[in-house]
Amino acid sequence: MTHGPTSGPTPESQTDGEAADGSRHEREYPTLLDQMGGVQGVVASTIPVAVFVVGNVAFGLQPAVISALVAGVAIAVWRIARKQALQPAVSGLLGVGVAAFIAYRTGDARGFYLPGLLFSAACGLAFLVSMVVRWPLAGVVWHAVNGDGQSWRADPRLLRAYTFATALWTLVFASRVVVQGWLYNADEATWLGIARLAMGYPLVGLALLGTIWAVRRARRDPAPA
Numbered sequence: 001m002t003h004g005p006t007s008g009p010t011p012e013s014q015t016d017g018e019a020a021d022g023s024r025h026e027r028e029y030p031t032l033l034d035q036m037g038g039v040q041g042v043v044a045s046t047i048p049v050a051v052f053v054v055g056n057v058a059f060g061l062q063p064a065v066i067s068a069l070v071a072g073v074a075i076a077v078w079r080i081a082r083k084q085a086l087q088p089a090v091s092g093l094l095g096v097g098v099a100a101f102i103a104y105r106t107g108d109a110r111g112f113y114l115p116g117l118l119f120s121a122a123c124g125l126a127f128l129v130s131m132v133v134r135w136p137l138a139g140v141v142w143h144a145v146n147g148d149g150q151s152w153r154a155d156p157r158l159l160r161a162y163t164f165a166t167a168l169w170t171l172v173f174a175s176r177v178v179v180q181g182w183l184y185n186a187d188e189a190t191w192l193g194i195a196r197l198a199m200g201y202p203l204v205g206l207a208l209l210g211t212i213w214a215v216r217r218a219r220r221d222p223a224p225a
Contacts, residue, residue, distance in 0.1 A: 044079070045088070046197060048072045048096045049112075053193035056109045064109065065100045072096035109189035113196055117180050124173030127166050138165035138211055161218035165211035172203045 051071045055064030072093045079089040095115065103111035130137040139152055139162030152158045176199050183192040 044075045045092050046200060047075060048092075049193065049196055049200075052100075052103075052109075052112055053190065053197070056193070057190055061103065061107065061109050065104050065112070068096055068112070069100050072100075110184050110187065110192060113180065113184065113189075113192050116196060117177065117184060120173045120176040120180070124170055124177060127170040127173065131163055131166050131170070134159070134163075136162040136166035138162045138169055157218040157221050158215070161214040162211075164214045165207075168207045168210045172199075172207050175199065175203070 048068045048071045052064045052068040055067040059067075076089040076093040079085070099112045099115050102114055103109055105111070127137050130140065135153070136159070139158065140150065143150055143152055152162070179199065180192055180195050183195055
């Protein structure tokens with residue numbers, strides 16, 4: 001989601017205020033990609049899932065659970081050792097830990113994917129409701145993260161753009177629930193893991209591109225009289 005037509009997929013900075021000499025100065029904000037741990041963080045977050053899928057097929061549930069946990073810990077330690085952002089490392093390790101615990105306690109490989117499935121269902125419902133009440137979450141989340149308030153709602157162009165973007169995100173979450181939910185009920189643990197990987201960041205990337213396009217187009221439209 002962008003703040004301006006000339007920024008990248010996420011704006012690098014926003015105006016913070018006026019200095020004593022009358023000049024404008026900028027306060028730097030991390031991009032959405034930075035907050036996810038950068039490209040390395042995005043790639044690393046998929047490794048425990050891939051390890052679990054391969055481990056479950058090759059060796060069974062318990063080795064797969066252990067392997068996924070080891071991969072999650074190794075990635076967290078590696079990121080901390082490199083003095084990279086701590087939050088993505090901790091969040092990733094926590095997510096893997098919860099998924100592995102559920103799989104171990106239920107004795108079913110499908111349990112590893114249940115938290116993600118429930119998360120997608122909750123997000124899809126939240127994004128859908130936000131459109132109904134005219135507080136589209138695509139805009140609310142982006143402007144909240146970047147600390148520039150919710151005044152964008154007064155601009156009909158941006159309200160329409162973020163509503164469209166929110167609809168895209170709703171489709172992403174809904175597609176995950178439908179496809180992965182069907183595989184879960186069909187007891188297809190291996191295909192469920194493959195679907196989890198295929199419907200993860202690739203779909204997020206498409207939704208981001210759609211959001212960028214919608215917001216940039218809205219900003220180019222003439223302002224309402």
